[in-house]
Amino acid sequence: MDNAAADIHSSPLPTAxxxxxxNHIVYQLWRFVALNxxxxxxxxxxxx
Numbered sequence: 118m119d120n121a122a123a124d125i126h127s128s129p130l131p132t133a134x135x136x137x138x139x140n141h142i143v144y145q146l147w148r149f150v151a152l153n154x155x156x157x158x159x160x161x162x163x164x165x
Contacts, residue, residue, distance in 0.1 A: 131139075138144050
């Protein structure tokens with residue numbers, strides 16, 4: 118168990134810019150739309 122705790126403590130923390138992006142609603146909306154467009158294009162390209 119000590120090994121897991123050491124791994125958690127040595128993991129990198131997010132930067133201020135990363136935290137800002139995670140909390141920015143317009144950025145999250147854009148990412149959501151982009152992800153859905155990628156899914157739809159994969160579905161339409163599929164051979165089914």
